[in-house]
Amino acid sequence: MTAKTLKIDFVSDVSCPWCIIGLKALEQAAARLEGQVALDLHFQPFELNPQMGTEGQDIGEHLQEKYGATPEQSQRNREAIAARGAALGFTFGMGKRTRIYNTFDAHRLLHWAEESGRQHALKHALFTAYFTEGQDPSNHEVLLAAATSVGLDAQEARALLASDRYAPEVREREQFYLQHGIHSVPAVIINDRHLIQGGQPVEVFEQALRQLAQEAAS
Numbered sequence: 001m002t003a004k005t006l007k008i009d010f011v012s013d014v015s016c017p018w019c020i021i022g023l024k025a026l027e028q029a030a031a032r033l034e035g036q037v038a039l040d041l042h043f044q045p046f047e048l049n050p051q052m053g054t055e056g057q058d059i060g061e062h063l064q065e066k067y068g069a070t071p072e073q074s075q076r077n078r079e080a081i082a083a084r085g086a087a088l089g090f091t092f093g094m095g096k097r098t099r100i101y102n103t104f105d106a107h108r109l110l111h112w113a114e115e116s117g118r119q120h121a122l123k124h125a126l127f128t129a130y131f132t133e134g135q136d137p138s139n140h141e142v143l144l145a146a147a148t149s150v151g152l153d154a155q156e157a158r159a160l161l162a163s164d165r166y167a168p169e170v171r172e173r174e175q176f177y178l179q180h181g182i183h184s185v186p187a188v189i190i191n192d193r194h195l196i197q198g199g200q201p202v203e204v205f206e207q208a209l210r211q212l213a214q215e216a217a218s
Contacts, residue, residue, distance in 0.1 A: 096134025
């Protein structure tokens with residue numbers, strides 16, 4: 001039996017905790033279906049906070065302003081997210097992530113990384129830098145370290161970050177998904193037709209991948 005390849009557009013932001021949860025669940029679902037399903041995975045840009053300034057914002061202040069969350073509610077949410085992450089093998093560094101940052105340059109770097117097949121690895125490196133280590137994903141040195149850690153050329157990465165290269169392309173992709181009704185992430189679009197929203201459990205992704213692979217093969 002030949003594995004059926006499914007095209008996946010994974011619309012997400014590197015500052016979205018549910019996005020790494022959704023990605024890990026999707027990857028584990030695909031691993032369960034090895035030999036039956038293969039993923040043609042593309043990461044698409046989405047900014048949770050496109051107007052965020054370069055200095056960022058205190059995370060508690062931000063969550064209170066945006067969602068009306070009390071400090072106690074925010075802490076409970078962080079603990080629940082950390083538990084979900086741990087169950088999937090991802091570590092949220094509790095207490096290390098204190099600010100929300102602008103992520104536009106991270107998306108430009110990801111756009112470039114796709115050309116050399118290193119986008120998936122870079123996405124994981126950026127999630128780890130922010131959520132596990134509490135680093136600033138708008139800081140060019142942080143982005144450069146993530147890029148070189150996955151084998152991207154340091155000199156070219158630095159030049160890209162110092163320019164506005166891929167800015168129009170990233171903005172176009174962001175607008176495309178907004179105009180098609182994607183207003184929260186993660187949004188997992190399979191074969192340009194089927195949408196799975198949110199950081200779903202492994203079993204939800206597994207069932208969907210199996211069913212869509214069977215339909216595509218029939």
